[in-house]
Amino acid sequence: MPDSENKPLLVDIAARAGVSMATVDRVMNRRKGVADRTRRRVLEAARAVGYVGEAEAEHIGAARPMNVTVLLPSGTNPYLRLLGDRVRARVERSGVTDPFLRCYFIESFNAAALADALRKSAGWADAIAFFAIEHPEVRAAAAEVATQGTRLVTIVSNLGERAGISHVGLDNHAVGRTAGLLVGRLAGRDAGAVALVAGSRNYRAHSEREAGFLSLIDEMFPGLKLVGLREGHDDAAENYRHTLALLEQEPDLAGIYNVGGSSGGITRALRERGRENVVFVGHGLTADTRRALLDGTMDAVFDQDPDLLIDRAIRTLAEPDTRPAALKLDIYFRENLP
Missing domain, CATH: 3.40.50.2300 (Response regulator)
Structure with a gap:
């Protein structure tokens, strides 16, 4: 290995692989947006210049868990707050093989804000679960994001059949x-x-x-x-x-x-x-x-059980070719409260 003064830099990897610094950064930090062939070339260059060893290169190049963003409406709705709390609790107890989860609250009933959040989230997320507003701006943003390769699923409220996006929720x-x-x-x-x-x-x-x-x-x-x-x-x-x-x-x-x-x-x-x-x-x-x-x-x-809703949404994003069935409706009266 070279001494500290001659330690290889990301720029050396970029030059050897013939890619940009931004691409090297994405590969080394296991971010989305890099083709498999380019990822392999960057890792080969990183090994060749001595930036990483064989074991570390294998770890970086291994399949990583999905980055999943959950977008929920903000406001005083206690159920949606509970849903957000359950997402955050899942983040805290997640293991190394579990999806990376982020949860954001978007201004309720604001189609433009949701469309903007979908586009911004797609920069990091491999997949997005969102509480949909049925509006042309949201449909356009969802179609744009899906075309770029980000997987989508609507939760609780959907965009209708013509949107072609899987939905997890009740009938x-x-x-x-x-x-x-x-x-x-x-x-x-x-x-x-x-x-x-x-x-x-x-x-x-x-x-x-x-x-x-x-x-x-x-x-x-x-x-x-x-x-x-x-x-x-x-x-x-x-x-x-x-x-x-x-x-x-x-x-x-x-x-x-x-x-x-x-x-x-x-x-x-x-x-x-x-x-x-x-x-x-x-x-x-x-x-x-x-x-x-x-x-x-x-x-x-x-x-609708919030943990089951999250589980089903993540499973649907991981298996995009499946069409989830409607969730079971739970009905509570005073006498059967859990």
Whole structure:
């Protein structure tokens, strides 16, 4: 080996391999974006100039775990915060052969911000799991990133079949019908009003749940009138204000289905107005919905296990030719809380 004064540098490797310094840096740091043939040439040059030994070159050249970025909406939605916490916990306990995970929260309902995050994440990530907003800007960014070789999977909410991107989540139309069945049966009334609160129709998951709910109510409980969908943007304060308005405007309100998250705002309004008799079904088993089930303000909570969701997303990214089946829907009542 040369002495310290003549120790070979990255520039020596670049010159011998006939590549740029940036390419050498990517290879030596096991980053993405280098063809296998070029990677081998750089490692051969690194050995030849004495920068690395045989064993180290083999380690650098070995197949590395995927770099995976998870993009989630920011805001007050407790379930999405829980999902982010589970991703970070997975990072802390990951082993040397597990994927490298990063998790970022993107401004909720901002299609331009999500599209920008997809493009920026593709610089590091081999694969991206993201909570999709159904919007042309997001579809264009996803198509661009996929064409460049980054694997994609949508979680919870997808971009639709025509996007050609695998999805991990629930059968949301069936979920909405199940919610309609529960609200109608538990209300036990031939007449009255039912209301929907959603994050945004720009989330395909929310629009599909809405459609399923409406179809079931129309088929089985025609005496229940829908009083319109309110978009609360998964914000507890907005959901609180919407619920107060509903209770004021609809004295015969029989039930509420929160299609999205942040049910705490709805339960707060129901408690303040003494309207725990209103059937309330929502999503995401978190600390606030657990309390609401226990005190009777909520009747049922639909859940998709966050750890299973992450596991299935990573497996789908690792095996891009497979098409994942819909996740199992967990339904919790006060009496079967885990």
